[in-house]
Amino acid sequence: MSVVTVNLGESSYDIRIGSGSLPALGRSCASLGLAGRAAVVTNPTVNALYGDTVRRSLADAGYPVTLIEMPDGEEFKNAATLGSVYDALIAAGMDRRSFIVALGGGVVGDLAGFAAATFMRGIPFVQVPTTLLAQVDSSVGGKTAIDHPQGKNLIGAFYQPRLVLIDVDTLATLPQREYRAGLAEVVKYGAAIDGPFFEYLEQNVDALQARERECLMRIIQRCCELKARVVELDEKEAGPREALNYGHTLGHALETLAGYRSLVHGEAVAIGMVLAARICVRRGECGDDDAARIAALLGSLGLSVAPPAVERTRLLDALLKDKKSRAGTINFICNQGIGNYTVAQLSPEELLALSGLGV
Ligand SMILES: NC(=O)c1ccc[n+]([C@@H]2O[C@H](COP(=O)([O-])OP(=O)(O)OC[C@H]3O[C@@H](n4cnc5c(N)ncnc54)[C@H](O)[C@@H]3O)[C@@H](O)[C@H]2O)c1
């Protein structure tokens, strides 16, 4: 078991990374002083795999437990699902002393976290991430949100969990497509902020593809450390945290235009990173060789980096709604070579012209 602490004063918390650690959840919650009822928010897929273990662990620690299922899929990370989670929390008799456990991938984590941030003006929550993407990224840092038909994560709150409990063994059941999508966010850390980590990934493609436990523990720990340090510097994304949005400006626009269905988040980010690198080459900030390395690593991990055909006017509209857009200008995350992010102020039109995207 290794522990990474996110140091945020009174909102500090631990990320516990281990193998076979799910049964320790109840004891961990008790050691934090969490009291009252526990509501486990999950989806049918994850519930079938890990719901019993989590429920038993919480019950053994003395918590009355309610299980709340939301439908599986990004298209359900929305206001309607959030409403049904509030209904279930009220029906279960949850009060201000109660807490939420988010058991699942980033979709469950983002929505359950936002429910925790807003229910009775905020109750504690614990992240139990079960996808690679959620273990390396979404469970850490306190960005909680739901999507709007017009844009990703447009409604949300910064709200930190009290604990992140990662059991790497849960990755054994993760479908290959979702595993690969998680690797895209892993590559993001290397490409945007940690060049040596990027080299480590290049040198360990086979171990990554084989999901070797030692390699998984290492990448999860490194990503959590990197994210923790960025979030400690800039919890509410006034500056350096924007680096974690590398590949996301165009990625989010593509996800939105696909109706949150055909592209999963990590796949959209992979395409967004390759486009970002291309834009940086055209701006003279990044060498052709570095852009080629990013595309090659993603490709060797099995990610498709070919952008879909999208209508130019719809794309421009989606880009204007990006959260990093101010009065028609976007703070676009570029890289000056691998591991060194920069920020460029670009209009949506410039972005499209430089990326070659839009028909
Ligand atoms: N808050 C943040 O900082 C942050 C960071 C990155 C991404 N996100 C968000 O995360 C979401 C994507 O998360 P995701 O990639 O985890 O997708 P997801 O939550 O949809 O999970 C992917 C699929 O895997 C299934 N699954 C989960 N765990 C499993 C397991 N152990 N075994 C078998 N199946 C399992 C899920 O049921 C789902 O079908 C997006 O909404 C994205 O915007 C948020």
Ligand SMILES: O=C(O)C(=O)C[C@@H](O)[C@H](O)[C@H](O)COP(=O)(O)O
């Ligand atoms: O934690 C962050 O900060 C990130 O940007 C992580 C991203 O991987 C993640 O997809 C995040 O939800 C995007 O944030 P948003 O503010 O652009 O919605």
Ligand SMILES: [Zn+2]
């Ligand atoms: Zn992301």
